[in-house]
Amino acid sequence: MVLITGGAGYIGSHTASCLLDAGHDILILDNLSNSFRSTIDRLQGFAKTSTLRFVEGDLLDRKLLDRLFLEYSIKAVIHFAGRKSVPESMQNPMLYYQQNVEATLNLVRAMGEHGCHRMVFSSSAAVYGDAQAVPVTEVCPALPKSPYGHSKLMVEQVLRSIASAEPQWCLTILRYFNPVGAHPSGQLGESPRYPLSNLFPQLAQTIAGEAGPFQVLGQQYASEDGTGVRDFIHVQDLAEGHLSALSRQQPGCQTYNLGTGKGYTVLEVIAAFEQVTGQPVPFEMAPARAGDIGCLYASVELSRHALAWQAHRGLNQMVEDYWRWWCSSTAYGTPLRGCS
Ligand code: WQD
Numbered sequence: 001m002v003l004i005t006g007g008a009g010y011i012g013s014h015t016a017s018c019l020l021d022a023g024h025d026i027l028i029l030d031n032l033s034n035s036f037r038s039t040i041d042r043l044q045g046f047a048k049t050s051t052l053r054f055v056e057g058d059l060l061d062r063k064l065l066d067r068l069f070l071e072y073s074i075k076a077v078i079h080f081a082g083r084k085s086v087p088e089s090m091q092n093p094m095l096y097y098q099q100n101v102e103a104t105l106n107l108v109r110a111m112g113e114h115g116c117h118r119m120v121f122s123s124s125a126a127v128y129g130d131a132q133a134v135p136v137t138e139v140c141p142a143l144p145k146s147p148y149g150h151s152k153l154m155v156e157q158v159l160r161s162i163a164s165a166e167p168q169w170c171l172t173i174l175r176y177f178n179p180v181g182a183h184p185s186g187q188l189g190e191s192p193r194y195p196l197s198n199l200f201p202q203l204a205q206t207i208a209g210e211a212g213p214f215q216v217l218g219q220q221y222a223s224e225d226g227t228g229v230r231d232f233i234h235v236q237d238l239a240e241g242h243l244s245a246l247s248r249q250q251p252g253c254q255t256y257n258l259g260t261g262k263g264y265t266v267l268e269v270i271a272a273f274e275q276v277t278g279q280p281v282p283f284e285m286a287p288a289r290a291g292d293i294g295c296l297y298a299s300v301e302l303s304r305h306a307l308a309w310q311a312h313r314g315l316n317q318m319v320e321d322y323w324r325w326w327c328s329s330t331a332y333g334t335p336l337r338g339c340s
Contacts, residue, residue, distance in 0.1 A: 001025045001072050002246070005059060005107065006080030008035035010190040011122065011179055013043060014239035015078060017188060020046040022243055027072050030081065031058040034193050042187050059103035062110070069114035076118035076249075078242055079107060082151075086126065087197065089148035090291065100151035101158075108162065117169045119159070120245050125177045125231070125259070125296060127153045134229075134263070135299035138175070138255050145291050156255065163253035170249040177231035177259035177298050179238050181318040182325030189325030190235075199230070199266065200319075203273050204326045206281060214281055216266050218288030223295050227266035231259035231297035234318045237311035244309035259298025260311040269315070276319040 002019060006012040007028030013035075019026050020043070028040065040054045053072070057064045059081055068074070082100040083089070089096040104121075111117065126149035127142040144150045156173050163169045180200045182189030190196070205211035219226040241258045264272075270281050304310045 001027050001074050003027045003029060003068070003072070003074045003077045004080065005029050005077065006035075006082065006122075007043075008032060008037070008039045008054075009080055010192075011176070011235060011238055012078075012080035013039050013188050014183055014235045015080070015242045016043055016052070017046045017183065018239045018243050020048070020050050020052060023050050025051045027053045027055065027068070027074065029055050029057055029059070029068065032056055034083075036191050036193075039188065039191055045187065059107050060098070062106050065106060065110035066114070069110055069116065074114075074116050076120070076246060077107065077111060077116065078120045078246065079104065080122045082122070084124075084148065085194075085197075086146045086148050086291065089146050089151070093147035096147045096151040097154075100148075101154050104155045105158065108158065112166075117166075118171075118249055119169075120172045120174060120242055120249070121155065121159060123152045123156055123173050123175045123255075124149065125175050125257070125298065127156065127175060128296065130293055131296055134295055134297050135261060136257070136296060137299040138257055138302055145293065160253045163251075167251055169253070170251055171253040172245045172249055173253065173255040174241065174245060175255065175257050176238060177233050177257070177296070179235045180232045181234040181236065181313070181321040183236060184321055186324055186328055189322070189329060191329065199269060200322050201326075203270065203281060204323065206283070207273060207277055207279050208326070214270065214283040215286035216270075216283055217286050218292060218294075219285055220288070221294035223263075223265050225265050225267045228292065229263035229265050229295035229297060231261070231263050232269070232315060232318055233259050233311050234313035234321070236321075237313050241303065241307065241309050241311075244307040248307055254306065256303040256307060257298040257300060258303060258311075259300055261298055261300040263295060263297035264315055269319075272315050272319045273323075276316060277323055
């Protein structure tokens with residue numbers, strides 16, 4: 001059985017569906033702090049030849065972790081659970097060090113004590129900060145600009161230290177670039193409890209007439225049109241990357257970028273939304289966001305070779321799947337809009 005922490009969340013739920021499709025039995029542990037029980041109910045539909053168990057609980061609950069490792073035969077862990085908002089981390093850093101770092105220490109302790117030594121860990125391109133050069137490779141210096149990025153890097157360092165001290169551990173660190181899109185079935189997508197400030201949801205809100213003109217944050221970056229550049233990756237490609245990572249784990253601790261290797265500017269993403277939705281996007285230029293990175297996209301050479309994996313869904317498909325989910329998400333009672 002594979003334990004998926006944070007499996008009711010955005011990337012976690014897509015990865016859970018891939019594992020179920022591939023015949024893995026899974027146990028999801030999630031405190032539902034930024035996700036909904038209804039996602040678990042829909043995931044059950046993917047469990048055809050395999051089983052899905054769900055436990056609502058928190059990684060800070062050490063007794064619960066001991067109970068899970070005693071009760072279930074857990075051979076590997078995919079660890080998504082944590083907080084992921086850069087601005088929130090600037091305002092409340094302790095929340096990030098507690099829920100991202102302390103919670104992971106609890107998990108790793110329980111794993112070690114119960115003889116489970118395989119983990120795939122959700123890290124982030126946020127560890128790079130302002131990369132000196134793009135595409136950014138895994139050996140580029142990691143200089144995070146936010147407590148969120150620092151919390152991810154701290155966990156990475158813990159995992160690397162454990163792997164070098166104890167050879168039985170097989171640890172894989174995946175640094176995600178900008179996950180977007182939704183499951184092509186329309187059954188899964190991002191269902192947060194809090195409003196999102198990211199590019200895709202902001203654009204969707206403007207197009208749906210639920211917000212004023214979209215604000216392009218910063219026009220002086222070193223890109224073709226001056227707007228920020230990101231490596232958007234379809235969440236389903238990202239999920240498939242986890243399956244590859246899990247099946248190719250080796251002793252030690254390896255770190256891989258998961259991106260497409262291609263960057264798009266904010267204006268290019270606006271154009272893709274206009275094309276896919278057939279609606280104009282009213283936008284205005286606005287000052288850059290504090291702490292924002294300019295241009296960041298991944299070198300994907302290492303993940304392509306070592307994981308035998310690459311992203312293949314393009315920007316238009318990311319927008320199509322995202323927009324379909326956006327338009328239908330209220331039907332599931334987990335509205336992106338209002339995020340109640
Ligand atoms: C992308 C671009 C903005 C909103 C995210 C997550 C972070 C981490 C990495 C997981 C930038 C511009 C945005 C808007 C805009 N994820 N923009 N108007 O900054 O890369 O951060 O990915 O680890 O948790 O927050 O992504 O989608 O916020 O911004 O012009 O209203 O869109 O300035 O250039 P970012 P984003």
